[in-house]
Amino acid sequence: MVRVPPGGxxxxxxxxxxxxxxxxxxxxxxxxxxxxxxxEDWNAVAGEPAKTPGRGRLPMVEVSWREAVEFCNAxxxxxxxxxxxxxxxLEIDLPGGWAPHDRPAPDDWSVTWDDxxxxxxxxxxxxxxxxxxxxxxxxxxxxxxxxAWYADNSGPRLRGVAGKAPNAWGLFDTLGGVWEWCWDxxxxxxxxxxxxxxxxxxxxxxxxxxxxxxxTTQPTARxxxxxxxxxxxxxxxx
Numbered sequence: 760m761v762r763v764p765p766g767g768x769x770x771x772x773x774x775x776x777x778x779x780x781x782x783x784x785x786x787x788x789x790x791x792x793x794x795x796x797x798x799e800d801w802n803a804v805a806g807e808p809a810k811t812p813g814r815g816r817l818p819m820v821e822v823s824w825r826e827a828v829e830f831c832n833a834x835x836x837x838x839x840x841x842x843x844x845x846x847x848x849l850e851i852d853l854p855g856g857w858a859p860h861d862r863p864a865p866d867d868w869s870v871t872w873d874d875x876x877x878x879x880x881x882x883x884x885x886x887x888x889x890x891x892x893x894x895x896x897x898x899x900x901x902x903x904x905x906x907a908w909y910a911d912n913s914g915p916r917l918r919g920v921a922g923k924a925p926n927a928w929g930l931f932d933t934l935g936g937v938w939e940w941c942w943d944x945x946x947x948x949x950x951x952x953x954x955x956x957x958x959x960x961x962x963x964x965x966x967x968x969x970x971x972x973x974x975t976t977q978p979t980a981r982x983x984x985x986x987x988x989x990x991x992x993x994x995x996x997x
Contacts, residue, residue: 760790760991761929763890771885774971775946784885790991791882791890794920794931795819795939796830804834816919818937818986824954824978827881827940827987828870834989835878843880843992845871868952868978872942874992882990884941884955884973891933891958891970893926898969899934900926907935909968913961917983934968935959937986945975953977960984 767788774781799815801822822830832842847869872880882890893900900906901924908918913935921931933939941955953975959968962984966972976982 760989761793762788762790762993763893763928763930764788765928769889771889773885773888773973775973784883786883786885786889788993789882789886790993791886791930792989793925793929795937795986795988796822796827797920801830804830804837816921817917818920818932820917820937820983820986821981822940822986823981824881824940825868826981830987831879831881831989835876838879840878840991841873841876843873843876843878845873847871877992877994879989879991881940881942881987884943884957886990887933887939887941887957887988888970890928890930891926893928893930895927895970898971900970903934903965903968907932907959907968908961909935909959910962910964915962917961933958934970935963936961937984938974938982940985940987945973950975956985 764786768785770783771786772781772783795818797815798817798819801819828844828846832844835842849867849869891900903909904912905924906926907923918936920936923932925931926933935958938956938960939958941957943955945953945955956974956976957972959972976985
């Protein structure tokens with residue numbers, strides 16, 4: 760885990776290119792893992808035989824947002840930390856047994872984040888963007904060929920973590936490799952429970968592998984180019 764930003768709280772601007780709206784968020788120092796969760800990491804927490812033997816340093820993909828939340832809690836308990844999330848499964852009563860197509864589908868999962876907990880969690884999208892850029896302001900923190908696996912150089916196939924140059928804060932593969940789940944809802948009024956994903960993946964063109972690109976998918980989606988990275992809140996010292 761790497762503590763960022765190194766100079767104290769920092770402002771991050773999130774741009775929604777669909778509607779031109781933007782918002783500025785102040786991000787307090789936090790910890791984030793230098794790589795995405797790997798198959799090896801997943802199996803160490805799950806205590807199960809490797810789902811993909813011999814591929815331990817590959818990113819763990821085909822993991823839903825819900826499964827990522829559960830992994831965060833399991834990793835916290837394994838490390839003696841307080842889990843950050845409380846999960847409640849709801850019973851959804853739909854009038855007539857169906858949901859209108861012009862409104863977001865109701866979600867039967869309610870997740871509450873205790874921001875005072877010291878356990879592992881998903882980064883917010885503002886935290887992710889700050890960590891990705893590592894003090895830079897452009898779309899990439901270095902030449903894309905040198906820092907990212909993407910459509911032009913990946914094979915095309917999933918590649919192991921930390922095979923490209925890190926950013927200035929020591930984080931690998933924040934661009935390219937795999938898309939990464941964030942905590943945030945994308946636009947609940949339009950997309951309901953759909954969550955933000957960031958960073959671009961191994962099959963994406965260069966245009967998608969930029970620090971400011973935002974996409975969304977449903978929290979139950981499992982995709983071969985979608986993984987996640989751990990974060991952890993830190994309390995200010997005396």
